[in-house]
Amino acid sequence: xxxxxxxxxxxxxxxxxxxxxxxxxxxxxxxxxxxxxxxxxxxxxxxxxxxxxxxxxxxxxxxxxxxxxxxxxxxxxxxxxxxxxxxxxxxxxxxxxxxxxxxxxxxxxxxxxxxxxxxxxxxxxxxxxxxxxxxxxxxxxxxxxxxxxxxxxxxxxxxxxxxxxxxxxxxxxxxxxxxxxxxxxxxxxxxxxxxxxxxxxxxxxxxxxxxxxxxxxxxxxxxxxxxxxxxxxxxxxxxxxxxxxxxxxxxxxxxxxxxxxxxxxxxxxxxxxx
Numbered sequence: 001x002x003x004x005x006x007x008x009x010x011x012x013x014x015x016x017x018x019x020x021x022x023x024x025x026x027x028x029x030x031x032x033x034x035x036x037x038x039x040x041x042x043x044x045x046x047x048x049x050x051x052x053x054x055x056x057x058x059x060x061x062x063x064x065x066x067x068x069x070x071x072x073x074x075x076x077x078x079x080x081x082x083x084x085x086x087x088x089x090x091x092x093x094x095x096x097x098x099x100x101x102x103x104x105x106x107x108x109x110x111x112x113x114x115x116x117x118x119x120x121x122x123x124x125x126x127x128x129x130x131x132x133x134x135x136x137x138x139x140x141x142x143x144x145x146x147x148x149x150x151x152x153x154x155x156x157x158x159x160x161x162x163x164x165x166x167x168x169x170x171x172x173x174x175x176x177x178x179x180x181x182x183x184x185x186x187x188x189x190x191x192x193x194x195x196x197x198x199x200x201x202x203x204x205x206x207x208x209x210x211x212x213x214x215x216x217x218x219x220x221x222x223x224x225x226x227x228x229x230x231x232x233x234x235x236x237x238x239x240x241x242x243x244x245x246x247x248x249x250x251x252x253x254x255x256x257x258x259x260x261x262x263x264x265x266x267x268x269x270x271x272x273x274x
Contacts, residue, residue, distance in 0.1 A: 102126035
């Protein structure tokens, strides 16, 4: 059985859904009332796209309500794990955000916590009873549309290990390494590099877990074109795209993402199903 706290996100296609009502009090607190018309002896998975502390709060309240209904087996599916990018302290005065979120989720003592394409190995290392869904199925669906005669582009060192594992899974698609420099105090990006002298007109697929503003991918795209790349494609597991798509569309033939964070109309969205 499944409790989809975001009713637009339904990853478990073959499970009976539990009905509920959720609202926010005038003081700003989330609240939930779960309908009791279900078999509490059955395991329940709570799903949610957590984009705010109120979203996290609703998940916590839902688990508490289920426990008070004597549901014995409770799991969670959190596709985009909050704070995953804040997996190290760069300068004094910053929190280790991913650890804060992980400790809150761990306090629920869930039977399983499923996450999709975590930013780094830190998230699964911090979570108890974690199950990781890789981006393999997502990228396979992308390749069915654009063809397999492409090079996989790792946009920076942080993505490199995952892109090589993806390549191995896909049967050895060529990987091109790229890099960039970031000012840890300002976040400004510079020094984009592509470590291939000539791409010989071959199409390129940049693969990464998160796109926020998109400046990394624009910078890499410009360098790929200088190295004689063919068509450029972008596949992002967790699309935020806070600056929209106008600039990105100037560089990429097509952009792919999933519905792990929110829903889109401007890009090809691959639904994450289990």
